[in-house]
Amino acid sequence: MNSFLIYGATGYTGGLVVREALRQGLRPILGGRSAAKLQPLASELGLEYRAFDLANPAAIRDGLAGVSLLLNLSGPFKRTAGPLVDACLTTRTHYLDLAGEVPEFEALVARDAAAQAAGVMLLPGVGFGVVPTDCLAAHLKSRLPGATRLTLAFQTVGGVSRGTAETVIEDLPKGGVVRRNGRLYHVPAGWKSRRVDFGSGLVTALYNPWRGDLSTAYHSTGIPNIETYAVIPPPMNMLMRASRFIGPLFGTSFMQKLLKQQVQNQPDGPNDAERAAGSTVAWGEASDERGGRVWASIAGPEAYDFSALTAAAIAGQVLGGAARPGFQTPARLLGATFVLGLPGVKLSDVF
Numbered sequence: 401m402n403s404f405l406i407y408g409a410t411g412y413t414g415g416l417v418v419r420e421a422l423r424q425g426l427r428p429i430l431g432g433r434s435a436a437k438l439q440p441l442a443s444e445l446g447l448e449y450r451a452f453d454l455a456n457p458a459a460i461r462d463g464l465a466g467v468s469l470l471l472n473l474s475g476p477f478k479r480t481a482g483p484l485v486d487a488c489l490t491t492r493t494h495y496l497d498l499a500g501e502v503p504e505f506e507a508l509v510a511r512d513a514a515a516q517a518a519g520v521m522l523l524p525g526v527g528f529g530v531v532p533t534d535c536l537a538a539h540l541k542s543r544l545p546g547a548t549r550l551t552l553a554f555q556t557v558g559g560v561s562r563g564t565a566e567t568v569i570e571d572l573p574k575g576g577v578v579r580r581n582g583r584l585y586h587v588p589a590g591w592k593s594r595r596v597d598f599g600s601g602l603v604t605a606l607y608n609p610w611r612g613d614l615s616t617a618y619h620s621t622g623i624p625n626i627e628t629y630a631v632i633p634p635p636m637n638m639l640m641r642a643s644r645f646i647g648p649l650f651g652t653s654f655m656q657k658l659l660k661q662q663v664q665n666q667p668d669g670p671n672d673a674e675r676a677a678g679s680t681v682a683w684g685e686a687s688d689e690r691g692g693r694v695w696a697s698i699a700g701p702e703a704y705d706f707s708a709l710t711a712a713a714i715a716g717q718v719l720g721g722a723a724r725p726g727f728q729t730p731a732r733l734l735g736a737t738f739v740l741g742l743p744g745v746k747l748s749d750v751f
Contacts, residue, residue, distance in 0.1 A: 404719055405450065405467045407431040407484065408474030410441055412668040413498065413527075413704060417473060418445070420708035424716055431463060432474070454480055460487040469718055471711060472497035476567055477504045477524070485522065489514055494521040494723050496715060498707060500529025501567070502577055502584065505615035512727040521723040523733060526714045527707030530612045531730045531739055532682045532698045533628075537617040538736035539747070540686035543694045547686035550621065552613050553605045553629035555598045558670045558678025558702040565663045568610075568636060572643045573651030576609020579618055579626040588647060590640035594629060598681040599697065599748070605629035606637055620731040623686065669704060678702025695750035698739065709742055 406421070408414045409430040421428050422445065430442050435451035442449035452463035454474075460483060464470060470493050474480045477499040485508065488495045499505060508515075508522045515522045525531070533552045541547055575588040587609050595602040611628035618626060632640060639659075643650055650656070670678065680700050687693040700706050710730075717734060724733060731738070739745055 403429060403467050404469045404471070404715060405429040405431045405464065406471045406473060407480075408472060409449075410434070410437040411473060413707060414473045415441075416704055416708040417471070417711050418447075421712040421715065424712045426712060426716055426719070428471070428715075429467065454483045457483060457487065460484065461491055464488065464491040464493050467491065467493050469494045469715060470496065471526070471715055473711075476570075477501075478507075481507065481524070485511060488522075489518045489520055492518055492520055494718055495523065496526045496711070496718070497524045498527040498529060498711060499524040500527070500612045501571070501610040502612060502614050505612050506584075509615065509619070509727050516726040519725045521718070521725055521728055521733075523714070523718075523728045523730070525612050525616060526711045526730065528680065528700075528703045528710065529707070530616045531710040531714075532680070532700060532706070532745070533611075533613045533684070534616045534620055534729055534731040535736050535739040536682050536684045536696060536698050536747075537613065537623070537686075538620050538731035540684050540694055540696055541621040541623060542736060543696070543749075544686045544688055544692050546688040546690070546692070547621070547623050547694075548689055549625045549687045550617060550623040551594075551627045551629070551685045552611070552617065552682065553594075553596045553598075553631075553684075554680060554682045555596075555603065555605070555631040556678065556680045556703045558674055558704070565636070565666065566660055569639075569650075569656065569659045569663065571610055572639060573647045573649075575643070575647065577614055578607075578609065579614050579624065582618070582624040584614065588644045590637070590642075590644055596629065596631075596683055598631075598683055599699070603631055606632045606640060608632070616729040616731075619727070620729045670702070675702045675705050678705070680706055697748045697750075698745060699748070700739075700742070700745040710739065713742060
């Protein structure tokens with residue numbers, strides 16, 4: 401049993417991942433809720449498709465029959481991961497997704513024992529959301545084994561998908577977390593900022609309290625104190641800073657509807673030209689109690705292209721036998737150097 405199903409194949413990111421998977425020599429089964437949407441894409445690409453709704457557990461299990469690996473691209477993952485993982489534990493199907501936020505990772509950490517008992521791997525976050533930063537965290541830990549503090553930040557050039565923007569809007573009133581002494585503590589969005597040099601001079605990065613690295617980097621490295629930052633586009637930067645003071649207002653149905661209406665006027669995501677012109681840089685700093693400090697950065701392609709590249713490559717690794725039962729992180733499963741084997745990705749160490 402070595403078949404591979406991509407659920408959410410007809411979405412914006414799904415289309416990118418499916419084509420990248422084909423480019424890498426994989427032949428995924430296309431999955432999603434709507435047969436009417438799946439059939440034309442499957443016909444165009446010469447692939448099998450299966451339509452099943454996540455509200456029907458039996459239908460999910462039937463959809464995963466004979467499937468060894470599921471890649472979930474259907475967000476928001478806080479709603480889709482649960483029913484899909486339930487089915488995967490029954491059908492003994494390894495599970496991957498593109499989750500990028502702490503609660504989504506911690507929910508699967510909590511299912512580690514069940515996954516191990518079933519012989520199933522749970523590996524969320526196989527896209528840009530954590531793969532380069534997770535590998536970067538593991539690399540910094542290898543350079544400074546006694547590190548007790550880790551700071552990660554990223555900067556992207558390119559657009560944001562509608563789904564990503566809607567997720568941020570939903571999370572604004574709730575805030576997020578910081579990791580202190582191995583535990584997660586609540587902090588508001590835009591809690592603080594710092595200046596970071598991503599290679600072209602210092603820029604301001606805003607604290608991003610939702611980053612999955614606050615979960616994955618801890619499990620990959622054991623470093624107990626972790627902060628995460630990002631260079632946020634001006635409109636969202638303003639909303640995150642404002643949420644510190646008027647967070648409850650952003651949680652009202654009126655404001656949620658108003659903000660999401662603005663997002664609905666935007667394209668699904670960056671177009672081909674915008675992605676081709678885009679780029680990403682992940683930056684990290686680790687320090688220990690003796691004053692030791694190390695820095696490094698990883699530069700790569702535009703974020704959505706990066707996600708397609710890593711998701712397909714990790715799927716190929718898993719299909720090739722790399723899976724380990726239980727909850728995993730990209731760096732823990734494949735090592736700190738995994739991302740460096742991908743085209744257009746470069747590590748820069750600062751000594």
